[in-house]
Amino acid sequence: MSANRRFRRVVRIGPVHVGTYNDGRGREKHTAACTAPRCGFSTDYDSRAAAELAARTHRCRVR
Incomplete structure (x- = not known):
């Protein structure tokens, strides 16, 4: 699916x-995904604060 x-x-x-x-079960989830080429960072979190913290501290390894 x-x-x-x-x-x-x-x-x-x-x-x-x-x-x-x-x-799919009706629960609210939050996603942080990097849009840089060839980065591939994408994670799901239960809280908005955790997703925003991950976005603020993310460092792309691809340069």
Whole structure:
């Protein structure tokens, strides 16, 4: 099954986008994903604060 997520409250912190969505069970989840080429950083969190902290402290290894 594909992941068809509708993100809301999307903010950009540096190259990282943080967005909120509801998972398949109706729970609210938060994602932090880097948009830099060849980076590949993307994680899901239960709290918005954790996702924003990850976005603020993320450092791309690809240069």
